[in-house]
Amino acid sequence: MKSYLTRRGFIRNAAAGSAVLTWLSARRGPTVFAADAGKPALLGGTPAHKGGWPKWPEWRESWEPDILKVLRSGVWCRAGSTGRVPEFEDAWAKLLGAKKCLATASGTTALMTALHVMNVEAGDEVILSPFTFIATYNVVLEADALPVFADTDPATLTMDPATIESRITDRTRCILPVHIYGMPCYMDEINAVAKKHKLAVVEDACQAWLGEYKGRKCGTLGDLGCFSFQNSKHIPSGEGGAVTGMSEELIDKCHSFHNCGRAFGTNKGRGSFTHGLNYRMMHYQAALLLQQFDKLVKETAHRQANADHLIAGLKQIPGIAPARLPENSRAAWHLFPFRYDPQQFNGLPRDKFIKAMNAEGVSCGGGYSEQYFDGLLDEAIASRSFKRLFGAKRLKAYRDSLQELKGNKLVCQTTIGMYQSMLLAERSAMNDIIEAVRKIHAHSAALAKAA
Numbered sequence: 199m200k201s202y203l204t205r206r207g208f209i210r211n212a213a214a215g216s217a218v219l220t221w222l223s224a225r226r227g228p229t230v231f232a233a234d235a236g237k238p239a240l241l242g243g244t245p246a247h248k249g250g251w252p253k254w255p256e257w258r259e260s261w262e263p264d265i266l267k268v269l270r271s272g273v274w275c276r277a278g279s280t281g282r283v284p285e286f287e288d289a290w291a292k293l294l295g296a297k298k299c300l301a302t303a304s305g306t307t308a309l310m311t312a313l314h315v316m317n318v319e320a321g322d323e324v325i326l327s328p329f330t331f332i333a334t335y336n337v338v339l340e341a342d343a344l345p346v347f348a349d350t351d352p353a354t355l356t357m358d359p360a361t362i363e364s365r366i367t368d369r370t371r372c373i374l375p376v377h378i379y380g381m382p383c384y385m386d387e388i389n390a391v392a393k394k395h396k397l398a399v400v401e402d403a404c405q406a407w408l409g410e411y412k413g414r415k416c417g418t419l420g421d422l423g424c425f426s427f428q429n430s431k432h433i434p435s436g437e438g439g440a441v442t443g444m445s446e447e448l449i450d451k452c453h454s455f456h457n458c459g460r461a462f463g464t465n466k467g468r469g470s471f472t473h474g475l476n477y478r479m480m481h482y483q484a485a486l487l488l489q490q491f492d493k494l495v496k497e498t499a500h501r502q503a504n505a506d507h508l509i510a511g512l513k514q515i516p517g518i519a520p521a522r523l524p525e526n527s528r529a530a531w532h533l534f535p536f537r538y539d540p541q542q543f544n545g546l547p548r549d550k551f552i553k554a555m556n557a558e559g560v561s562c563g564g565g566y567s568e569q570y571f572d573g574l575l576d577e578a579i580a581s582r583s584f585k586r587l588f589g590a591k592r593l594k595a596y597r598d599s600l601q602e603l604k605g606n607k608l609v610c611q612t613t614i615g616m617y618q619s620m621l622l623a624e625r626s627a628m629n630d631i632i633e634a635v636r637k638i639h640a641h642s643a644a645l646a647k648a649a
C-alpha cells in the first residue's frame with residue numbers, strides 16, 4: 199500500500215478524525231500531561247492532543263440573506279459587466295494589488311485560460327514544478343504541450359530555479375511555477391530566467407491565496423496568476439477559480455477566451471471573433487466568495503502566526519525540517535509541511551511516524567507522490583498526437599529524464615503535511631503537535647520495533 203495520501207484523501211482522513219473527536223472550546227487551559235504522558239499513545243500513553251480540529255469548510259448563517267437574494271433573482275449566469283461576478287473580480291484584484299482579475303469555473307480552467315492567452319500551443323513545452331496537484335500536469339497536456347519538470351528543491355519544496363535553464367529548448371514557451379501549500383516560489387530567480395529566454399510566466403497560485411513574496415501577493419508576480427476556490431480551499435465556493443495579472447490587455451484576452459470567444463474590453467472584435475470556451479463562474483459562487491474576504495484575511499494571519507510557532511518548535515527536534523521560505527515572504531499554508539528524516543528517529547519509517555502522530559490525535563499524511571510514473575504521462579507519450587507533435591526521439595529522452603528528478607523524489611519520500619484548518623486552532627493545540635513529535639522522537643526506537 200502506498201504510504202502517502204492524496205490531498206483530497208488526506209482531507210477526508212482529517213475530517214473523519216474530527217468527526218470522532220470533539221473540538222475543545224476556547225476555555226481550554228494549557229496542556230497538562232498525566233504521569234505516563236511521555237509515552238506515545240501507540241505504546242499505551244495518553245494522546246498529546248485530545249480535542250478534534252476545526253471543521254472545514256465553514257458556513258455562516260449571516261451569509262445567507264445575500265446569497266439567497268442572488269439565488270432568488272434567477273440571474274445566476276454571468277452575462278455582461280454587472281452582478282456579483284464582476285464585483286468579486288474587482289474586490290479580488292484589489293485585495294491582491296493586481297491590476298485586474300477574471301473569475302473562472304475552477305482553478306483548472308483558470309490555468310487553461312492563462313496558458314491559452316500566453317500562446318501555449320500544440321507541440322510547445324512548458325516547464326513546471328512536479329510537486330503539485332495533478333491538475334498542473336493536466337492543463338499542460340490539455341494544450342497538447344509537453345510538461346517538462348524542473349526539479350524540486352528539498353529545502354523549499356518548490357521549483358528549484360537553478361534547474362530551469364537546462365530544460366529550456368527551442369519549443370519552450372512558458373514557465374509554470376507552483377506556490378505549493380501556499381509557499382511562494384523564488385520568483386526573482388524564475389522571472390530572471392524567463393526574461394533572459396523570453397518566456398511567459400504563469401503562476402499556479404491555486405493554493406496561495408494572500409501568500410506574499412517581497413511585499414507583493416502571489417498571483418501578481420508573473421504574467422498571469424491562477425487561483426482555485428474549490429471546496430477544500432481557504433476561500434471556497436464549491437468550485438471556482440480566477441486569473442489575475444498586472445496587464446489589462448492580457449486579462450481581457452482571458453475574458454474573451456473564457457466567454458466563448460466574445461469580444462471584451464481591450465480585446466476588440468465583432469461577436470465571437472476569437473477561439474473561446476465557456477469557463478464562466480456563476481453569480482451565486484461569487485456571492486459566497488464575497489462573504490469570505492474578511493474571514494480569509496483574519497484566518498491567514500492566524501495560520502501564519504501558528505505556523506511561525508510550529509516552525510520554531512519543530513525545528514528544534516532532530517530529523518524534522520520545516521520548509522524554508524524565500525526571504526521576506528509569507529506563506530498561505532494550505533498544508534503545513536515538514537520533511538522527515540527516519541535516520542534521526544531510529545529508522546522509524548514515515549508511514550509509522552504518521553500512524554503514531556494520528557494516534558496522538560494529530561492528523562497528518564504524506565505529500566504528493568512521484569505522479570509522473572503513475573501512467574498519465576505514458577498515456578500522453580503513447581498517444582498519436584504526441585508522437586506526431588514531438589517525435590519518438592524527444593519522447594524517449596523526455597521519459598528517461600523523469601528518472602533524474604532526484605530532489606523531487608526525496609521530497610515525495612520524506613514530506614509530511616498537516617491540513618490548513620489545524621492551523622486555525624488555538625496556540626495550545628500547536629504545543630500539542632510539537633509535544634506529539636517530541637514524544638515520538640524520544641521513543642522512536644521502541645516505536646520502530648513495535649508492529
Ligand SMILES: Cc1ncc(COP(=O)(O)O)c(C=O)c1O
Nearest residue numbers: 304305306331333334404426428
Ligand atoms: C496546485 C493546484 N493547481 C491546480 C488546481 C486545480 O484547481 P481546481 O480543483 O479548482 O480545478 C489545484 C486544486 O486543487 C491545485 O491545488
